[in-house]
Amino acid sequence: MENERIWAMEEKLWRGGDEVYDRLIDENVVMALPAEPFLFSRDQAKAAVKDTPRWEEVHFSEQKVTRPEEGLIVIGYHVEAKRGEETYRCVASSTLMRRGHEDWTVVSHSQLVPPTAVVDA
Numbered sequence: 001m002e003n004e005r006i007w008a009m010e011e012k013l014w015r016g017g018d019e020v021y022d023r024l025i026d027e028n029v030v031m032a033l034p035a036e037p038f039l040f041s042r043d044q045a046k047a048a049v050k051d052t053p054r055w056e057e058v059h060f061s062e063q064k065v066t067r068p069e070e071g072l073i074v075i076g077y078h079v080e081a082k083r084g085e086e087t088y089r090c091v092a093s094s095t096l097m098r099r100g101h102e103d104w105t106v107v108s109h110s111q112l113v114p115p116t117a118v119v120d121a
Contacts (some may be wrong), residue, residue: 001096001104003065006075009104010094014058014081018050025106026097032110034090055081055088071098089113 095108
């Protein structure tokens with residue numbers, strides 16, 4: 001998968017709802033997020049997304065892409081997401097696995113809120 005498509009997929013996950021998770025998040029995903037219960041299954045992540053307003057703007061920076069082996073992509077980046085007056089900043093990473101030709105799924109995702117990155121509300 002080319003880098004442009006990777007970042008478009010990642011932005012869909014930040015801006016989309018549970019229907020996007022249905023298509024792009026693997027059934028066996030592990031998500032480490034800075035909110036209770038901190039470690040999320042796919043169903044828990046879908047439920048959380050369904051009950052949360054979506055981000056209106058998403059900006060990635062310091063983007064890194066590695067391909068440790070065929071069919072596996074690991075990305076890391078800084079993100080700033082906004083909705084209304086709220087701004088969220090974190091460092092994130094995702095691991096994507098190819099299931100078939102042009103069919104990729106997220107098998108791992110984590111977000112770390114550095115102590116210097118505050119949430120403005």
